[in-house]
Amino acid sequence: MNEPGITELKNPYFDVQAEMGITKHAGGLKATQELVELCRIDRDKYVLVVGCGSGISACKIAKMYGCRILGIDLSGAMVEVSSNRAKKEGLTGRVEFRVADAQDMPFKDNVFDVVISESVTAFPEDKAKTVGEYVRVLKKGGYVGLNEVTWMEEPSVEMVRYVIRAIGGVKPETAGGWEKLLRDSGLEDIVVRSYTVKKLEQAISEVKMSGITTSFKAGGRMLWLYFTKPAYRKAMNDMVKDAMAMPRDFMKYCGYGIYAGKKPL
Numbered sequence: 001m002n003e004p005g006i007t008e009l010k011n012p013y014f015d016v017q018a019e020m021g022i023t024k025h026a027g028g029l030k031a032t033q034e035l036v037e038l039c040r041i042d043r044d045k046y047v048l049v050v051g052c053g054s055g056i057s058a059c060k061i062a063k064m065y066g067c068r069i070l071g072i073d074l075s076g077a078m079v080e081v082s083s084n085r086a087k088k089e090g091l092t093g094r095v096e097f098r099v100a101d102a103q104d105m106p107f108k109d110n111v112f113d114v115v116i117s118e119s120v121t122a123f124p125e126d127k128a129k130t131v132g133e134y135v136r137v138l139k140k141g142g143y144v145g146l147n148e149v150t151w152m153e154e155p156s157v158e159m160v161r162y163v164i165r166a167i168g169g170v171k172p173e174t175a176g177g178w179e180k181l182l183r184d185s186g187l188e189d190i191v192v193r194s195y196t197v198k199k200l201e202q203a204i205s206e207v208k209m210s211g212i213t214t215s216f217k218a219g220g221r222m223l224w225l226y227f228t229k230p231a232y233r234k235a236m237n238d239m240v241k242d243a244m245a246m247p248r249d250f251m252k253y254c255g256y257g258i259y260a261g262k263k264p265l
């Protein structure tokens, strides 16, 4: 992987995670399983995982449900981490990854049985276009499933600014906002479930999702990056500062939602 200098990180939040080989979404494995069930994923399905990150969900879903998966991510580093994971886990051929932008996907219409994205759709500039792309590449009768950062209460301007800065430019919606995006893109039978996040539960769910070994390796990699790469040290120091500046009522405002809808036949 490249070793950028102090000013070369494009999105420090994602670049640090890619180098650590670990990404996350609220609700961990339990939320992924909920999404899988809502989207009726089974061994006969061809699933597009948008914003696959480190590939943990894609590999887990393929192993647990026996389906074929294509994962895409904007970041080449994430795709490299995901591809290595699939190879290591003996999933080559059934699970593949490539670089692509969720807002403009290089696929024909009506290709996939299911499109899922976990903590991704709140990042692109144009969410309506992004969800429109999910629906375009989905077969009729197939499901789109999202797990997305959700405003549980109307946030203040300061809270919005904090979240954008601390979470890599994320722009959450309210549950109603996400529901409208799915409905406006033509989906039906829409399911909306929103949850608050509890810090300890979330930490445990992340370790369960990644596994103890991957979590330990990520910790080791983080220390190595901190002490050897100035750009990553600066990014991590900024993240710690942001974590310390977290507004007291942050967890009351910022939760996650599971959203699913079916493309009409």
Ligand SMILES: C[S@@+](CC[C@H](N)C(=O)[O-])C[C@H]1O[C@@H](n2cnc3c(N)ncnc32)[C@H](O)[C@@H]1O
Binding pocket: 014, 023, 024, 025, 050, 051, 052, 053, 054, 055, 056, 057, 072, 073, 074, 075, 078, 100, 101, 102, 103, 117, 118, 119, 120, 123, 124
């Ligand atoms: C918070 S991480 C979540 C990763 C993964 N889904 C998970 O649950 O571990 C968000 C991921 O979305 C990717 N991403 C952001 N914007 C994207 C876009 N427009 N197209 C594709 N991927 C994108 C980032 O590179 C990052 O890997």
